Amino acid sequence: MSATTEIVFMLNGAERRVGVPSTMSTLEMLRDMLGFTGTKYGCGEGECGACTILVDGASVNSCLMFAVDCAGRQVTTIEGLANDPCARVVQDSFVKHGAVQCGFCTPGMVVQSVHLLATHPHPDELSAQRAIEGNICRCTGYKKIVDAIVDAGCAVGDRS
Amino acid sequence: MNHAVERYLAPTSLTQALAVLAESGGATVLAGGTDLMPQSRAGRVKFARTLLNIRRVPGMDMVEVADGKLLLGALVTISTLVDHPLVRDHAPLLSQAADHFASDQIRNAATLGGNLCNASPAGDTLTPLMALDAEIELVGLDGTGVLQSRWLPLDGFFTGPGRTQRKPNELLRGVRLPVAPDDQKVAFYKAGVRPALDISTISIAFAARRRDRAILHDVRLALGAVAPTPIRARRTEALLEGKALTAELVRVAAASAASEATPIDDVRASGWYRKELVLNMTQRILEDVGNN
Numbered sequence: 001m002s003a004t005t006e007i008v009f010m011l012n013g014a015e016r017r018v019g020v021p022s023t024m025s026t027l028e029m030l031r032d033m034l035g036f037t038g039t040k041y042g043c044g045e046g047e048c049g050a051c052t053i054l055v056d057g058a059s060v061n062s063c064l065m066f067a068v069d070c071a072g073r074q075v076t077t078i079e080g081l082a083n084d085p086c087a088r089v090v091q092d093s094f095v096k097h098g099a100v101q102c103g104f105c106t107p108g109m110v111v112q113s114v115h116l117l118a119t120h121p122h123p124d125e126l127s128a129q130r131a132i133e134g135n136i137c138r139c140t141g142y143k144k145i146v147d148a149i150v151d152a153g154c155a156v157g158d159r160s
Numbered sequence: 161m162n163h164a165v166e167r168y169l170a171p172t173s174l175t176q177a178l179a180v181l182a183e184s185g186g187a188t189v190l191a192g193g194t195d196l197m198p199q200s201r202a203g204r205v206k207f208a209r210t211l212l213n214i215r216r217v218p219g220m221d222m223v224e225v226a227d228g229k230l231l232l233g234a235l236v237t238i239s240t241l242v243d244h245p246l247v248r249d250h251a252p253l254l255s256q257a258a259d260h261f262a263s264d265q266i267r268n269a270a271t272l273g274g275n276l277c278n279a280s281p282a283g284d285t286l287t288p289l290m291a292l293d294a295e296i297e298l299v300g301l302d303g304t305g306v307l308q309s310r311w312l313p314l315d316g317f318f319t320g321p322g323r324t325q326r327k328p329n330e331l332l333r334g335v336r337l338p339v340a341p342d343d344q345k346v347a348f349y350k351a352g353v354r355p356a357l358d359i360s361t362i363s364i365a366f367a368a369r370r371r372d373r374a375i376l377h378d379v380r381l382a383l384g385a386v387a388p389t390p391i392r393a394r395r396t397e398a399l400l401e402g403k404a405l406t407a408e409l410v411r412v413a414a415a416s417a418a419s420e421a422t423p424i425d426d427v428r429a430s431g432w433y434r435k436e437l438v439l440n441m442t443q444r445i446l447e448d449v450g451n452n
Contacts, residue, residue: 005168022168022211025197045198046266047357058239058268064194065269068168069213112264133356134263 007071011036012080020067027051029067030077038078038107042136049135052108053077059115061134078107086156087114093152094145101139109135113149123153164206170213174220178301178331180212186328187212191235192270194262195278220273220333225250229336234273241285242267250339253346253367257288260350263357273332276317279324279389280359286390287365287382288348290315294337300330309333315382318389343371345452347445350384351437360385361429362421362437366445368400373450375404381442386421386434393420396442405450414443 002021009016011034020029027044030036030053042050044063051062054076081087090113093099100106109132116123116131123131128149129142137145169187171177180187187210190196199205214220220235223244230250232241241247241258248255261267261275261284275285276296294314302308314335317325326332340346347366352358363384369377379400381393396416403409423434 002165003167022165023200023207044201046194046262049263049265052265055269059265060269061194061265064192064197064266066190066193066197066211066213068170068211069190069193069215071170115264131264134265 005068005071007068009070009072010074012076022066022068024067025063026053026065026067026070026075027062029070030062036077036079040104040107042104042108046134047136048105048108049112049132050105050108052111052135054111054115057115057118059112076111078111081111081114084114086117089155090114090117090149090152093148093155097144097148097151099140099144099148101137105135105137105139109137109145113152116149117153117156121153121156123150125150128153164209165211166209168211168213170216172216172218174217174299174331174333175301175305175307177212177214177217178299178307178329179305180210181331182301182329183210185209189214189277189331191215191274192237194266194270195274214331222334223247225339228339230339232272232335232337234271234276234332234334236272238262238267238270238272238275238285239264241272251288251292251337252340253288253292253348253365254285254337256346257284257348257350257363257365260284260348260355266357272335276314276335277324277326277332279318279320279322281318281321281387281389282360282363282385283390284350284360284363284384286314286318287363287384289335289337290382290390290392291346291365291367291380292337292340293380294335296335297333298326298330299333300327311336315392320388341369343369345370345449347448349441349445351441359428362386362423362434362441364417364438364441364445366442366449368449370449373404375402376400377402381417383417383421383438385428386423386438391420393417395420400446405446410443410446410450413446414439417442 004019040050042048046061046064053062188208190213220233222233224231350363351361365382368379379397384390418435418439423431
Protein backbone atom coordinates (compact mmCIF):
# COMPACT_ATOMS: atom_id res chain seq x y z
CA MET A 1 0.00 0.00 0.00
CA SER A 2 1.14 3.48 -0.83
CA ALA A 3 2.43 5.57 2.07
CA THR A 4 -0.13 7.86 3.69
CA THR A 5 0.68 11.52 4.33
CA GLU A 6 -1.29 13.85 6.56
CA ILE A 7 -1.97 17.16 4.85
CA VAL A 8 -3.65 20.37 6.00
CA PHE A 9 -5.29 22.68 3.49
CA MET A 10 -8.22 25.06 3.08
CA LEU A 11 -11.25 23.51 1.39
CA ASN A 12 -14.00 26.00 0.48
CA GLY A 13 -12.74 28.34 3.19
CA ALA A 14 -12.53 25.78 6.01
CA GLU A 15 -9.38 24.09 7.26
CA ARG A 16 -9.19 20.35 6.53
CA ARG A 17 -6.78 17.77 7.90
CA VAL A 18 -6.74 14.47 6.07
CA GLY A 19 -4.46 11.46 5.56
CA VAL A 20 -4.02 10.67 1.86
CA PRO A 21 -2.12 7.95 -0.01
CA SER A 22 0.82 9.41 -1.98
CA THR A 23 -0.57 8.52 -5.40
CA MET A 24 -4.22 9.45 -4.77
CA SER A 25 -5.68 12.15 -7.01
CA THR A 26 -7.31 15.25 -5.58
CA LEU A 27 -10.54 14.15 -7.31
CA GLU A 28 -10.54 10.83 -5.42
CA MET A 29 -9.82 12.62 -2.15
CA LEU A 30 -12.66 15.11 -2.72
CA ARG A 31 -15.28 12.58 -3.79
CA ASP A 32 -14.38 9.38 -1.99
CA MET A 33 -12.79 10.59 1.25
CA LEU A 34 -14.50 13.95 1.84
CA GLY A 35 -17.86 13.42 0.09
CA PHE A 36 -17.68 16.49 -2.16
CA THR A 37 -19.40 14.86 -5.12
CA GLY A 38 -20.20 18.07 -7.00
CA THR A 39 -16.82 17.65 -8.68
CA LYS A 40 -17.41 14.98 -11.33
CA TYR A 41 -15.29 12.07 -12.53
CA GLY A 42 -15.48 12.04 -16.32
CA CYS A 43 -12.37 10.72 -18.04
CA GLY A 44 -9.76 10.67 -15.29
CA GLU A 45 -7.05 11.93 -17.63
CA GLY A 46 -7.53 15.66 -18.06
CA GLU A 47 -9.47 15.57 -21.32
CA CYS A 48 -13.02 16.42 -20.21
CA GLY A 49 -12.83 19.08 -17.49
CA ALA A 50 -15.76 17.67 -15.46
CA CYS A 51 -13.46 17.59 -12.40
CA THR A 52 -12.33 21.23 -12.67
CA ILE A 53 -11.62 22.92 -9.31
CA LEU A 54 -9.82 26.10 -8.26
CA VAL A 55 -6.46 25.83 -6.49
CA ASP A 56 -5.08 29.13 -5.22
CA GLY A 57 -7.56 30.76 -7.61
CA ALA A 58 -6.45 28.95 -10.79
CA SER A 59 -8.55 26.27 -12.46
CA VAL A 60 -7.02 22.79 -12.64
CA ASN A 61 -8.14 19.25 -13.42
CA SER A 62 -8.46 17.61 -9.99
CA CYS A 63 -7.97 14.18 -11.60
CA LEU A 64 -4.43 15.17 -12.62
CA MET A 65 -3.44 16.71 -9.29
CA PHE A 66 -1.81 14.61 -6.59
CA ALA A 67 -3.88 15.01 -3.41
CA VAL A 68 -0.68 15.38 -1.33
CA ASP A 69 0.07 18.54 -3.31
CA CYS A 70 -3.04 20.23 -1.83
CA ALA A 71 -1.06 20.76 1.39
CA GLY A 72 -1.07 24.41 2.38
CA ARG A 73 -3.21 25.52 -0.56
CA GLN A 74 -6.67 27.04 -1.06
CA VAL A 75 -8.93 24.52 -2.79
CA THR A 76 -12.39 25.57 -4.02
CA THR A 77 -14.97 23.16 -5.44
CA ILE A 78 -18.37 23.87 -6.98
CA GLU A 79 -19.87 23.51 -3.47
CA GLY A 80 -17.62 26.33 -2.29
CA LEU A 81 -18.96 28.60 -5.03
CA ALA A 82 -22.59 28.26 -3.86
CA ASN A 83 -22.50 31.67 -2.18
CA ASP A 84 -19.93 33.32 -4.44
CA PRO A 85 -21.53 36.38 -6.10
CA CYS A 86 -19.77 35.85 -9.45
CA ALA A 87 -20.60 32.13 -9.51
CA ARG A 88 -24.24 33.00 -8.71
CA VAL A 89 -24.39 35.18 -11.82
CA VAL A 90 -22.81 32.42 -13.91
CA GLN A 91 -25.26 29.80 -12.63
CA ASP A 92 -28.27 32.04 -13.25
CA SER A 93 -26.98 32.74 -16.74
CA PHE A 94 -26.59 28.99 -17.44
CA VAL A 95 -30.24 28.50 -16.39
CA LYS A 96 -31.45 31.50 -18.40
CA HIS A 97 -29.72 30.32 -21.58
CA GLY A 98 -30.64 26.64 -21.21
CA ALA A 99 -26.93 25.80 -21.05
CA VAL A 100 -27.63 22.71 -18.96
CA GLN A 101 -29.01 19.47 -20.31
CA CYS A 102 -27.83 16.28 -18.57
CA GLY A 103 -25.81 18.49 -16.20
CA PHE A 104 -22.75 16.28 -15.82
CA CYS A 105 -20.33 18.81 -17.30
CA THR A 106 -22.00 21.77 -15.59
CA PRO A 107 -20.00 21.98 -12.33
CA GLY A 108 -16.73 21.95 -14.30
CA MET A 109 -18.10 24.47 -16.81
CA VAL A 110 -19.22 26.82 -14.02
CA VAL A 111 -15.90 26.60 -12.13
CA GLN A 112 -13.97 27.21 -15.36
CA SER A 113 -16.25 30.16 -16.25
CA VAL A 114 -15.72 31.69 -12.81
CA HIS A 115 -11.96 31.43 -13.38
CA LEU A 116 -12.33 33.14 -16.77
CA LEU A 117 -14.45 35.99 -15.39
CA ALA A 118 -11.97 36.57 -12.57
CA THR A 119 -9.35 37.55 -15.13
CA HIS A 120 -11.53 38.64 -18.08
CA PRO A 121 -14.74 40.24 -16.73
CA HIS A 122 -16.06 40.94 -20.26
CA PRO A 123 -15.15 37.91 -22.38
CA ASP A 124 -16.15 37.91 -26.04
CA GLU A 125 -17.35 34.75 -27.74
CA LEU A 126 -13.85 33.70 -28.76
CA SER A 127 -12.38 34.06 -25.27
CA ALA A 128 -15.32 32.11 -23.83
CA GLN A 129 -14.72 29.36 -26.39
CA ARG A 130 -10.99 29.30 -25.68
CA ALA A 131 -11.61 29.19 -21.92
CA ILE A 132 -13.73 26.02 -22.14
CA GLU A 133 -11.46 24.19 -24.61
CA GLY A 134 -10.69 21.77 -21.80
CA ASN A 135 -14.35 21.11 -20.92
CA ILE A 136 -16.34 18.57 -22.90
CA CYS A 137 -20.16 18.72 -23.13
CA ARG A 138 -21.90 15.92 -25.04
CA CYS A 139 -25.41 17.47 -25.00
CA THR A 140 -25.56 21.15 -25.82
CA GLY A 141 -23.18 21.69 -28.71
CA TYR A 142 -21.57 24.51 -26.64
CA LYS A 143 -23.51 27.37 -28.26
CA LYS A 144 -25.75 27.94 -25.23
CA ILE A 145 -22.85 27.54 -22.82
CA VAL A 146 -20.79 30.15 -24.66
CA ASP A 147 -23.82 32.49 -24.77
CA ALA A 148 -24.32 31.99 -21.02
CA ILE A 149 -20.68 32.81 -20.25
CA VAL A 150 -20.63 35.95 -22.42
CA ASP A 151 -23.91 37.13 -20.88
CA ALA A 152 -22.65 36.39 -17.35
CA GLY A 153 -19.58 38.43 -18.19
CA CYS A 154 -21.79 41.40 -19.00
CA ALA A 155 -23.64 41.07 -15.70
CA VAL A 156 -20.49 40.59 -13.63
CA GLY A 157 -18.68 43.36 -15.45
CA ASP A 158 -21.58 45.82 -15.01
CA ARG A 159 -21.54 45.41 -11.26
CA SER A 160 -17.80 45.82 -10.86
CA MET B 161 -3.37 2.03 -8.85
CA ASN B 162 0.33 2.02 -8.25
CA HIS B 163 1.24 1.09 -4.71
CA ALA B 164 5.02 1.21 -4.93
CA VAL B 165 5.48 4.63 -3.30
CA GLU B 166 6.77 4.17 0.25
CA ARG B 167 7.61 7.74 1.06
CA TYR B 168 6.36 11.18 0.04
CA LEU B 169 8.59 14.22 0.54
CA ALA B 170 8.04 17.90 -0.24
CA PRO B 171 11.33 19.57 0.72
CA THR B 172 11.54 23.33 1.12
CA SER B 173 15.13 23.75 -0.05
CA LEU B 174 16.97 22.79 -3.21
CA THR B 175 19.77 21.09 -1.25
CA GLN B 176 17.25 18.88 0.59
CA ALA B 177 15.60 17.93 -2.69
CA LEU B 178 18.93 17.08 -4.30
CA ALA B 179 19.99 15.03 -1.25
CA VAL B 180 16.86 12.89 -1.69
CA LEU B 181 17.63 12.42 -5.39
CA ALA B 182 21.20 11.36 -4.54
CA GLU B 183 20.01 8.49 -2.31
CA SER B 184 20.21 4.99 -3.75
CA GLY B 185 16.93 4.13 -5.41
CA GLY B 186 16.46 7.78 -6.35
CA ALA B 187 13.03 9.36 -6.48
CA THR B 188 10.21 10.13 -8.86
CA VAL B 189 10.04 13.89 -9.29
CA LEU B 190 6.61 15.52 -9.03
CA ALA B 191 5.97 19.08 -10.22
CA GLY B 192 2.66 19.82 -11.97
CA GLY B 193 1.74 16.14 -12.09
CA THR B 194 -0.39 16.53 -15.22
CA ASP B 195 1.66 13.96 -17.10
CA LEU B 196 2.91 11.85 -14.18
CA MET B 197 -0.63 11.07 -13.00
CA PRO B 198 -2.02 9.63 -16.26
CA GLN B 199 1.28 8.02 -17.29
CA SER B 200 1.70 6.23 -13.96
CA ARG B 201 -1.94 5.06 -13.95
CA ALA B 202 -1.55 3.69 -17.45
CA GLY B 203 1.53 1.79 -16.28
CA ARG B 204 3.87 3.66 -18.61
CA VAL B 205 5.80 5.24 -15.74
CA LYS B 206 6.81 3.27 -12.65
CA PHE B 207 7.19 5.15 -9.39
CA ALA B 208 10.45 5.00 -7.46
CA ARG B 209 10.03 4.28 -3.75
CA THR B 210 10.13 7.99 -3.01
CA LEU B 211 7.78 10.55 -4.54
CA LEU B 212 9.60 13.88 -4.44
CA ASN B 213 7.41 16.97 -4.79
CA ILE B 214 9.68 19.87 -5.80
CA ARG B 215 6.96 22.54 -5.82
CA ARG B 216 7.85 23.79 -2.34
CA VAL B 217 11.45 24.53 -3.37
CA PRO B 218 11.71 28.34 -3.37
CA GLY B 219 12.94 30.37 -6.33
CA MET B 220 12.22 27.80 -9.02
CA ASP B 221 9.22 29.67 -10.42
CA MET B 222 11.15 32.81 -11.30
CA VAL B 223 10.84 34.82 -14.50
CA GLU B 224 13.66 37.36 -14.86
CA VAL B 225 15.75 39.21 -17.39
CA ALA B 226 19.45 39.63 -16.62
CA ASP B 227 22.47 40.31 -18.84
CA GLY B 228 20.50 40.02 -22.06
CA LYS B 229 19.01 36.64 -21.11
CA LEU B 230 15.51 35.60 -20.13
CA LEU B 231 15.68 33.23 -17.15
CA LEU B 232 12.82 30.84 -16.48
CA GLY B 233 12.65 28.54 -13.46
CA ALA B 234 11.64 24.91 -14.01
CA LEU B 235 8.44 25.42 -12.00
CA VAL B 236 7.12 28.22 -14.22
CA THR B 237 3.69 27.10 -15.43
CA ILE B 238 2.66 27.03 -19.07
CA SER B 239 0.03 29.72 -18.27
CA THR B 240 2.84 31.98 -17.06
CA LEU B 241 4.61 31.47 -20.40
CA VAL B 242 1.41 32.58 -22.16
CA ASP B 243 0.66 35.60 -19.95
CA HIS B 244 3.85 36.93 -18.35
CA PRO B 245 4.87 40.28 -19.87
CA LEU B 246 8.59 39.43 -19.80
CA VAL B 247 8.00 36.19 -21.72
CA ARG B 248 5.63 37.89 -24.18
CA ASP B 249 8.15 40.69 -24.80
CA HIS B 250 11.39 38.72 -24.84
CA ALA B 251 10.33 35.30 -26.13
CA PRO B 252 7.15 35.82 -28.17
CA LEU B 253 7.72 32.51 -29.97
CA LEU B 254 7.61 30.62 -26.66
CA SER B 255 4.52 32.54 -25.56
CA GLN B 256 2.72 31.72 -28.82
CA ALA B 257 3.60 28.04 -28.60
CA ALA B 258 2.50 27.85 -24.96
CA ASP B 259 -0.93 29.16 -26.00
CA HIS B 260 -1.35 25.96 -28.08
CA PHE B 261 -0.60 23.75 -25.07
CA ALA B 262 -3.43 21.41 -23.95
CA SER B 263 -6.18 23.37 -22.13
CA ASP B 264 -6.41 26.21 -19.63
CA GLN B 265 -6.73 23.80 -16.69
CA ILE B 266 -3.60 21.91 -17.74
CA ARG B 267 -1.64 25.07 -18.57
CA ASN B 268 -2.39 26.32 -15.03
CA ALA B 269 -0.75 23.26 -13.48
CA ALA B 270 1.84 21.93 -15.96
CA THR B 271 5.40 23.20 -15.65
CA LEU B 272 8.11 24.11 -18.12
CA GLY B 273 10.60 21.77 -16.43
CA GLY B 274 8.12 18.92 -16.57
CA ASN B 275 7.49 19.41 -20.27
CA LEU B 276 11.24 19.41 -20.97
CA CYS B 277 12.11 16.43 -18.75
CA ASN B 278 9.26 14.33 -20.16
CA ALA B 279 11.17 14.68 -23.44
CA SER B 280 8.26 13.82 -25.69
CA PRO B 281 9.28 14.45 -29.33
CA ALA B 282 5.89 16.22 -29.56
CA GLY B 283 6.35 18.40 -26.43
CA ASP B 284 4.98 21.88 -27.17
CA THR B 285 7.71 23.99 -25.53
CA LEU B 286 10.63 22.00 -26.95
CA THR B 287 10.76 23.22 -30.56
CA PRO B 288 10.32 26.93 -29.75
CA LEU B 289 13.02 26.78 -27.09
CA MET B 290 15.38 24.99 -29.49
CA ALA B 291 14.72 27.65 -32.13
CA LEU B 292 15.53 30.31 -29.51
CA ASP B 293 18.94 28.79 -28.60
CA ALA B 294 17.81 27.95 -25.06
CA GLU B 295 20.15 26.37 -22.54
CA ILE B 296 19.12 24.40 -19.48
CA GLU B 297 20.72 24.16 -16.07
CA LEU B 298 21.08 20.80 -14.35
CA VAL B 299 22.01 20.78 -10.67
CA GLY B 300 23.06 17.95 -8.38
CA LEU B 301 25.14 17.27 -5.29
CA ASP B 302 28.65 15.84 -5.63
CA GLY B 303 30.02 13.12 -3.33
CA THR B 304 30.77 15.64 -0.59
CA GLY B 305 27.33 17.24 -0.71
CA VAL B 306 28.40 20.36 -2.62
CA LEU B 307 25.99 21.72 -5.22
CA GLN B 308 27.23 21.30 -8.79
CA SER B 309 25.65 23.05 -11.75
CA ARG B 310 26.06 22.50 -15.47
CA TRP B 311 24.52 24.32 -18.41
CA LEU B 312 23.71 22.44 -21.62
CA PRO B 313 22.28 23.62 -24.93
CA LEU B 314 18.69 22.34 -25.07
CA ASP B 315 19.53 21.00 -28.52
CA GLY B 316 21.49 17.94 -27.40
CA PHE B 317 19.64 17.48 -24.08
CA PHE B 318 17.20 15.00 -25.61
CA THR B 319 18.55 11.51 -26.33
CA GLY B 320 15.34 9.69 -27.30
CA PRO B 321 11.62 9.55 -26.58
CA GLY B 322 11.33 10.20 -22.83
CA ARG B 323 15.12 10.20 -22.44
CA THR B 324 17.49 13.08 -21.67
CA GLN B 325 21.02 13.84 -20.49
CA ARG B 326 19.69 14.44 -16.96
CA LYS B 327 21.34 12.06 -14.49
CA PRO B 328 19.10 10.44 -11.84
CA ASN B 329 20.66 12.63 -9.11
CA GLU B 330 20.09 15.86 -11.05
CA LEU B 331 17.22 18.34 -11.23
CA LEU B 332 16.51 20.69 -14.09
CA ARG B 333 16.59 24.04 -12.28
CA GLY B 334 15.83 26.40 -15.12
CA VAL B 335 16.17 27.61 -18.67
CA ARG B 336 17.89 30.66 -20.13
CA LEU B 337 17.65 32.13 -23.60
CA PRO B 338 18.82 35.31 -25.30
CA VAL B 339 16.15 38.03 -25.25
CA ALA B 340 14.60 38.39 -28.69
CA PRO B 341 16.43 40.98 -30.84
CA ASP B 342 14.07 43.63 -32.20
CA ASP B 343 14.53 42.43 -35.78
CA GLN B 344 13.62 38.83 -34.92
CA LYS B 345 10.85 37.17 -36.94
CA VAL B 346 9.25 34.10 -35.44
CA ALA B 347 6.54 31.60 -36.32
CA PHE B 348 5.09 28.55 -34.62
CA TYR B 349 2.85 25.97 -36.23
CA LYS B 350 1.27 22.96 -34.58
CA ALA B 351 -0.80 20.45 -36.53
CA GLY B 352 -3.51 18.53 -34.73
CA VAL B 353 -7.03 17.34 -35.31
CA ARG B 354 -8.43 19.96 -32.91
CA PRO B 355 -6.95 23.15 -31.49
CA ALA B 356 -7.02 22.10 -27.84
CA LEU B 357 -5.84 19.09 -25.87
CA ASP B 358 -4.10 17.51 -28.79
CA ILE B 359 -0.69 15.92 -29.00
CA SER B 360 0.86 17.51 -32.04
CA THR B 361 1.07 15.56 -35.29
CA ILE B 362 4.00 17.78 -36.14
CA SER B 363 5.18 21.15 -34.89
CA ILE B 364 7.48 23.72 -36.49
CA ALA B 365 9.24 26.61 -34.75
CA PHE B 366 11.03 29.22 -36.84
CA ALA B 367 13.18 32.15 -35.78
CA ALA B 368 15.49 34.41 -37.78
CA ARG B 369 16.74 37.99 -37.83
CA ARG B 370 15.69 40.11 -40.76
CA ARG B 371 15.64 43.88 -41.13
CA ASP B 372 13.69 45.69 -43.83
CA ARG B 373 12.91 42.63 -45.95
CA ALA B 374 16.61 42.01 -46.39
CA ILE B 375 18.55 38.80 -45.94
CA LEU B 376 17.95 36.30 -43.12
CA HIS B 377 20.43 35.88 -40.28
CA ASP B 378 20.68 33.40 -37.41
CA VAL B 379 18.07 31.16 -38.99
CA ARG B 380 16.64 28.46 -36.73
CA LEU B 381 14.12 25.84 -37.79
CA ALA B 382 13.09 23.23 -35.23
CA LEU B 383 10.77 20.32 -36.00
CA GLY B 384 8.72 18.34 -33.47
CA ALA B 385 7.19 14.84 -33.69
CA VAL B 386 9.13 13.87 -36.81
CA ALA B 387 12.03 12.00 -35.16
CA PRO B 388 12.82 10.28 -31.81
CA THR B 389 13.60 13.74 -30.39
CA PRO B 390 12.72 17.25 -31.53
CA ILE B 391 15.34 18.25 -34.11
CA ARG B 392 16.97 21.30 -35.66
CA ALA B 393 16.73 21.17 -39.48
CA ARG B 394 20.34 22.29 -39.88
CA ARG B 395 20.71 21.75 -43.62
CA THR B 396 17.63 23.88 -44.21
CA GLU B 397 18.89 26.55 -41.81
CA ALA B 398 22.17 26.65 -43.78
CA LEU B 399 20.27 26.98 -47.07
CA LEU B 400 18.42 30.02 -45.74
CA GLU B 401 21.29 31.68 -43.86
CA GLY B 402 22.43 34.96 -45.40
CA LYS B 403 19.87 34.75 -48.22
CA ALA B 404 16.91 36.86 -49.24
CA LEU B 405 13.63 34.96 -49.42
CA THR B 406 12.71 34.32 -53.05
CA ALA B 407 9.90 32.05 -54.22
CA GLU B 408 12.50 29.58 -55.46
CA LEU B 409 14.41 29.58 -52.14
CA VAL B 410 11.16 29.03 -50.21
CA ARG B 411 10.36 26.01 -52.38
CA VAL B 412 13.84 24.51 -52.03
CA ALA B 413 13.96 25.14 -48.28
CA ALA B 414 10.53 23.55 -47.70
CA ALA B 415 11.60 20.43 -49.62
CA SER B 416 14.82 20.36 -47.61
CA ALA B 417 12.95 20.56 -44.29
CA ALA B 418 10.74 17.64 -45.34
CA SER B 419 13.84 15.61 -46.25
CA GLU B 420 15.32 16.24 -42.79
CA ALA B 421 12.18 14.85 -41.11
CA THR B 422 12.28 11.11 -40.41
CA PRO B 423 8.84 10.49 -38.93
CA ILE B 424 7.21 7.21 -37.99
CA ASP B 425 3.69 5.96 -38.72
CA ASP B 426 1.54 6.03 -35.59
CA VAL B 427 -2.06 6.56 -34.46
CA ARG B 428 -1.87 10.30 -35.11
CA ALA B 429 -0.56 10.21 -38.67
CA SER B 430 1.49 8.27 -41.20
CA GLY B 431 5.12 9.20 -41.76
CA TRP B 432 4.26 10.22 -45.32
CA TYR B 433 1.57 12.64 -44.09
CA ARG B 434 3.93 14.16 -41.52
CA LYS B 435 6.53 14.87 -44.21
CA GLU B 436 3.84 16.49 -46.37
CA LEU B 437 2.83 18.65 -43.40
CA VAL B 438 6.45 19.72 -42.82
CA LEU B 439 6.83 20.58 -46.52
CA ASN B 440 3.62 22.59 -46.82
CA MET B 441 3.77 24.33 -43.48
CA THR B 442 7.45 25.27 -43.80
CA GLN B 443 6.56 26.79 -47.16
CA ARG B 444 3.65 28.72 -45.66
CA ILE B 445 5.76 29.96 -42.72
CA LEU B 446 8.54 31.17 -45.02
CA GLU B 447 6.03 32.87 -47.35
CA ASP B 448 4.49 34.65 -44.35
CA VAL B 449 7.93 35.75 -43.13
CA GLY B 450 8.78 36.94 -46.65
CA ASN B 451 5.60 39.00 -46.89
CA ASN B 452 6.00 40.75 -43.54
